[in-house]
Amino acid sequence: MSNTQERALGGYRILDLADSMVALCTKLLADLGADVIKVERPEGDPMRRIPPFVDDVPHHEKGLFFLYRNTNKRGITLNLESSEGKAIFRELVKAVDVVVENWPPGYMASLGLDYSLLRQINPKLIMASITEFGQTGPYKDWKGSNLVDFAMSGVMITSGFSGKTPCLLPGVPAYDSACVVAAISILIALYSRSSTGEGQYIDTSVHESSRVGLYPWSVPYYSYALTEGGPPPMPETRMGASIFPVYPCKDGFIRVVALTPKQWDALVRALGSPQVLLLPDWQSFLYRIANAEDLYALMLEFTMKYTMAELLEAGHREGVPIAPIYDLASFANSPQTKAREFFVEVDHPVAGKALYPGSPYRWTETPPTIRRPAPCLGQHNEDIYCGELGLSKDDLAALRRAGVL
Amino acid sequence: MLPLEGIRVISFGTGAVIPDFAKILGEFGAEVIKIEAREFPDFMRTIDPDINRVAGFNESNRNKRSFGVNLKTEKGREIVRQLIKMSDIVGENFRGGVMRSLGLDYESVRQIKPDIIYISSQGFGGAGPYSHYETYGPMVSAASGMLSIWAHPDDPYPVGSNSPIPDHLASKFAVVAALAALDFRRQTGKGQFIDMAQTEVAAALIGEVYLDYAVNKRIQRPMGNRSPYAAPHGCYRCKGEDQWCAITVFSNEEWQRLCNAIGNPPWTKDPKFADILGRLSNADELDRLLEEWTSSREANEVMKVLQQAGVAAGVVQRAPDAIDDPQLRWRGAIMELDHPVAGKRLYPGIPFKLSGIPPLRSTPAPLLGQHTEEICRELLGMSPPEIKSLKEEGVLQTAT
Numbered sequence: 001m002s003n004t005q006e007r008a009l010g011g012y013r014i015l016d017l018a019d020s021m022v023a024l025c026t027k028l029l030a031d032l033g034a035d036v037i038k039v040e041r042p043e044g045d046p047m048r049r050i051p052p053f054v055d056d057v058p059h060h061e062k063g064l065f066f067l068y069r070n071t072n073k074r075g076i077t078l079n080l081e082s083s084e085g086k087a088i089f090r091e092l093v094k095a096v097d098v099v100v101e102n103w104p105p106g107y108m109a110s111l112g113l114d115y116s117l118l119r120q121i122n123p124k125l126i127m128a129s130i131t132e133f134g135q136t137g138p139y140k141d142w143k144g145s146n147l148v149d150f151a152m153s154g155v156m157i158t159s160g161f162s163g164k165t166p167c168l169l170p171g172v173p174a175y176d177s178a179c180v181v182a183a184i185s186i187l188i189a190l191y192s193r194s195s196t197g198e199g200q201y202i203d204t205s206v207h208e209s210s211r212v213g214l215y216p217w218s219v220p221y222y223s224y225a226l227t228e229g230g231p232p233p234m235p236e237t238r239m240g241a242s243i244f245p246v247y248p249c250k251d252g253f254i255r256v257v258a259l260t261p262k263q264w265d266a267l268v269r270a271l272g273s274p275q276v277l278l279l280p281d282w283q284s285f286l287y288r289i290a291n292a293e294d295l296y297a298l299m300l301e302f303t304m305k306y307t308m309a310e311l312l313e314a315g316h317r318e319g320v321p322i323a324p325i326y327d328l329a330s331f332a333n334s335p336q337t338k339a340r341e342f343f344v345e346v347d348h349p350v351a352g353k354a355l356y357p358g359s360p361y362r363w364t365e366t367p368p369t370i371r372r373p374a375p376c377l378g379q380h381n382e383d384i385y386c387g388e389l390g391l392s393k394d395d396l397a398a399l400r401r402a403g404v405l
Numbered sequence: 406m407l408p409l410e411g412i413r414v415i416s417f418g419t420g421a422v423i424p425d426f427a428k429i430l431g432e433f434g435a436e437v438i439k440i441e442a443r444e445f446p447d448f449m450r451t452i453d454p455d456i457n458r459v460a461g462f463n464e465s466n467r468n469k470r471s472f473g474v475n476l477k478t479e480k481g482r483e484i485v486r487q488l489i490k491m492s493d494i495v496g497e498n499f500r501g502g503v504m505r506s507l508g509l510d511y512e513s514v515r516q517i518k519p520d521i522i523y524i525s526s527q528g529f530g531g532a533g534p535y536s537h538y539e540t541y542g543p544m545v546s547a548a549s550g551m552l553s554i555w556a557h558p559d560d561p562y563p564v565g566s567n568s569p570i571p572d573h574l575a576s577k578f579a580v581v582a583a584l585a586a587l588d589f590r591r592q593t594g595k596g597q598f599i600d601m602a603q604t605e606v607a608a609a610l611i612g613e614v615y616l617d618y619a620v621n622k623r624i625q626r627p628m629g630n631r632s633p634y635a636a637p638h639g640c641y642r643c644k645g646e647d648q649w650c651a652i653t654v655f656s657n658e659e660w661q662r663l664c665n666a667i668g669n670p671p672w673t674k675d676p677k678f679a680d681i682l683g684r685l686s687n688a689d690e691l692d693r694l695l696e697e698w699t700s701s702r703e704a705n706e707v708m709k710v711l712q713q714a715g716v717a718a719g720v721v722q723r724a725p726d727a728i729d730d731p732q733l734r735w736r737g738a739i740m741e742l743d744h745p746v747a748g749k750r751l752y753p754g755i756p757f758k759l760s761g762i763p764p765l766r767s768t769p770a771p772l773l774g775q776h777t778e779e780i781c782r783e784l785l786g787m788s789p790p791e792i793k794s795l796k797e798e799g800v801l802q803t804a805t
Contacts, residue, residue, distance in 0.1 A: 008585040008586060008588065008589040009585050009588065009589075011592070028578070028581050029581075029585075032581075032582075032585045050634060051633050051634065052613075052617045052621065052623070052633075054620050054621070055620075055621065056621060064613045064616040064617055064620065065613040067613075067616060068612040068613045068615075068616045069612070069613070115760075133732050134732070134735075134736055134758075136735070137731070137732045137735035137736060138731045138732055138735060139712075139731070139732035140732075142712045142717075142732075143712065143715060143716065143717035143718075144717055144719070145635075145653040145655070145717040146653075147630060147632075147638060147639070147640070147651045147653050148651045148652070148653055148717045148718060148719035149719065150651070151640060151649070151650070151651035151719045151720065151721040151722065152651075152719040152720065152721075152722050152730075153722070154722050154723070154724065154726075154727055155566055155567075155568045155570070156566075156640070156649075156651070156721050156722075157647075157649070157721050157722065157723050158566040158567035158568060159555075159565070159566035159568075160556070160557065160560070160564065160566070161560060161564055164557065164560070165557065165629075165630065165639075165640050165642075165649070166640050166649055166721050167555065167556060167557055167560075167629055167630065168628075168629065168630045168640075169551075169555055169566075169570065170551060170554045170555055170611050170614065170628075171551075171610045171611040171613075171614070173570070173574075173610065176574060176610055177574065177577075180574060180577035180578065180580075180581060181577065181756045181757060183577075183581050184429065184577060184580050184581055184584065184757060185757045185758070185759055187581060187584035187585060187588065188408045188409075188433055188584065188757070188759065188762075189759060189761070190588060191408055191409075191584060191587065191588055191591070192408040192761065192762060194588075194591060196761070198761060199761070200759050200760045200761030200762070201759070201760040201761070202757075202758060202759050202760070203758040203760075204756070204758065205732075205736060205738075205756070205758075207732060207733070208732075208733060208736050208738045208754075208756050209756045211727065211733075211738065211753050211756075212573065212753050212756050213573055213574050213577065214568060214570060214573060214574070215566075215567075215568040215570075215573070216425070216464055216465075216573055216752075216753045217460060217461040217464055217465075217568070218568075218723070218724050218727070219724045219727055219728065219739060219751050219752060219753055220460035220461065220463065220464040220750060220751065220752050220753075221460045221461070221724070222723075222724030222725065222728075222751075223460070223724070223750040223751035223752075224458070224460035224463075224747065224750055225460075232725075235646070235647065235723060236567070236723045236724060237647060238564075238566070238567070239567045240543075240564035240565040240566045240567055241564040243543075243567055244543035244544075244564075244565065246547075246562050246563070246564055248562065253562050253563075254547075255543060255544055255547040255552070255565075257541040257543055257544055259448075259452055260448075260451065260452075312538070316537070316538050316539070319539075321538070321539050321540055321541055321544050322544075323540065323543075323544030323545075323547040323548045324547065324548060325547045325548075325552050325553055325562075325563065326547070326548055326549070326550050326553060327550060327553045327624055328550045328553065328554070328614060328615060328618045328624050328625060329618060329624050330550070331548070331549055331550035331604070331608060332550070332615060332618060332619075334535075334548075335533075335534050335535070336529050336530070336533045336534055336535040336536075336604070337604075337605075339532070339533035339534055340530055340532060340533045340602060340605070342602075342605050342608070343615075343619070351620075352620075354616060354619045354620045355619040356612065356615075356616060356619070357605070357608050357609050357612040357615045357616070358605075359605075359609075360575075360578060360601055360602055360603075360605035360606040360608070360609050361578070361582055361599050361600060361601040361602070361605075362530075362532070362599070362600040363582075363586070363597055363598070363599050364597045364598045364599075365589070365595050365596075365597035366585075366586075366589055366597065
């Protein structure tokens with residue numbers, strides 16, 4: 001392991017009980033140097049078994065979702081429902097800074113492992129719970145899922161083509177929103193603790209966080225459109241195609257962000273100033289939205305003359321943001337991605353070597369790195385239980401037989 | 406005391422990412438000074454005729470004071486340097502190269518404030534051949550590969566949404582970075598420069614998809630609302646105009662609960678729907694049948710009936726649904742702020758729920774230049790005549 005001095009969060013240890021739906025929370029902290037120990041039930045995190053897999057062969061060490069979202073973590077197994085498991089967990093809690101969990105509200109308390117009890121063991125402990133709807137409130141026991149949470153975030157109604165079914169964003173965006181909210185809360189709690197000496201409890205709701213993570217402007221836009229005594233604003237609908245239009249070109253598609261008249265003029269220049277686009281009406285953003293289909297039909301003739309790269313350059317030259325719609329290979333192989341060395345090689349004992357997306361930021365003093373691949377199931381049991389808690393190998397074998405590990 | 410009291414942030418933000426970043430630091434008690442000028446406005450101020458009445462701007466710029474200063478003047482830049490000298494964090498997301506041309510890039514700033522934490526966030530990142538390209542959130546999803554799989558399989562091309570995703574997640578990544586850097590500085594005294602590429606944030610949100618490309622050489626295609634391991638898994642039309650409810654069923658147990666909740670119509674007994682493989686291979690038919698049930702009911706009723714039966718279901722919410730949502734109300738997830746020009750309006754509340762700190766509050770976004778004079782007096786020790794003459798020279802700007 002590299003010198004802790006070179007890692008921003010090198011001095012912290014986190015026990016992560018959560019499954020990988022919210023693994024981004026501790027991944028962010030682990031990538032910045034925190035020592036994250038992922039605690040899995042003996043049969044493993046269920047997210048180990050979701051596709052796709054390496055070579056498309058289902059295997060609990062080869063799930064790509066799990067492998068990606070658990071880099072830089074160590075892994076142990078522990079059955080928290082057994083009394084030995086609970087005792088071991090309480091021992092572990094003595095030497096950690098943070099516990100993260102995403103069990104339904106009340107589950108940790110039913111095990112006797114809720115925050116009020118754990119902080120008696122370690123008063124400096126910080127604990128973060130990430131749940132679908134939060135620890136309290138009328139929906140606290142409701143069920144969520146990636147799609148349901150995205151639906152309730154306020155952004156799905158605006159996602160996709162007008163008139164068609166609202167469309168899910170790839171990945172797990174609502175969970176990721178909760179993960180960044182929880183990670184921020186944990187860092188604030190650690191920072192506070194350096195002056196107060198005390199830990200605290202963090203209650204993060206996916207439902208609540210998805211709004212600020214994905215579309216915080218939805219409620220304000222609506223609220224600003226309300227006028228006293230006036231009619232209610234038009235219901236929100238799917239306008240991606242008219243606000244940020246997409247046009248086909250020679251070798252793919254581009255997306256244009258022309259909001260101001262200046263940007264529109266630049267777009268017309270980028271397309272060679274065709275006469276038909278010079279009509280003054282088109283300068284108005286609202287006119288363009290109202291006549292989006294007509295404009296689309298007109299634009300095609302001109303955008304089709306150029307490649308994505310030509311239009312990206314022309315937009316840059318003239319002053320209008322034009323982006324290529326890269327497919328996955330084009331992004332992975334783009335000159336920018338290569339120059340920034342975004343993808344890094346990671347070698348996993350079972351899944352093998354592969355290029356993983358690295359960290360989205362470059363730091364001058366404490367660069368985030370991938371120091372280790374995602375853990376195999378129970379890979380660090382011996383390191384932690386024998387090396388740190390002082391159990392013997394025989395103890396370990398007995399615990400394994402008893403189904404505790 | 407709030408956790409970040411005593412931390413001063415200079416924000417050169419425009420659009421969403423750095424404004425939202427600094428807003429959050431302000432929420433935790435940092436003192437945030439937004440540097441802006443009429444010649445050089447945050448572009449979000451300009452999308453509406455009144456620069457002080459833009460909903461998106463006023464959301465992303467809560468918890469800040471506005472310092473109106475023209476950065477095109479040397480005196481203006483010198484005043485900003487003085488402010489930076491007494492600050493802890495600088496954030497900026499102008500087009501790549503702008504801060505350097507102003508002499509306010511990291512290399513210049515660290516000469517006067519060696520332990521500064523300086524966060525730059527360009528669309529394509531601050532280094533590399535595309536670093537100078539102006540980018541907005543909707544372009545970031547396009548240029549990161551995310552948009553290419555954000556569609557239904559039968560869409561002619563992907564269009565994304567009205568929201569500039571991933572801007573508001575990138576802003577939170579930047580907060581994570583700033584807080585980690587602050588903690589590192591607390592322990593070592595060292596500041597640093599952080600260059601965050603928004604395209605890479607977007608790619609990091611779909612990392613497993615990139616791993617699939619790296620490992621299996623697969624370029625994934627859009628799946629829309631389908632899941633490779635759950636059915637029903639979709640968004641179903643409900644009664645009314647453009648009303649929908651999302652429903653997901655992963656296990657056989659959940660399937661049984663769904664069948665019971667909708668009254669066990671005969672088609673639910675069809676053996677082809679009895680297990681997950683059968684439901685997946687007959688997903689089109691299943692969706693059609695389930696939609697027959699949902700389409701004669703209000704979305705809210707569908708959600709409640711299914712949730713009471715233990716099935717994950719959620720209304721595809723619009724703003725008014727959020728405002729009325731009992732759980733969001735319970736958590737204070739929508740708040741009202743009284744803005745000096747826009748009046749009393751609703752904004753998302755503060756999602757950070759920590760037990761051991763005083764309640765977090767938010768102040769409304771500032772008018773452009775609203776706090777110029779008080780900052781000059783309090784922080785820079787300027788006299789009223791000095792401030793007046795700098796205003797007349799066009800160096801400083803105030804709201805009135």
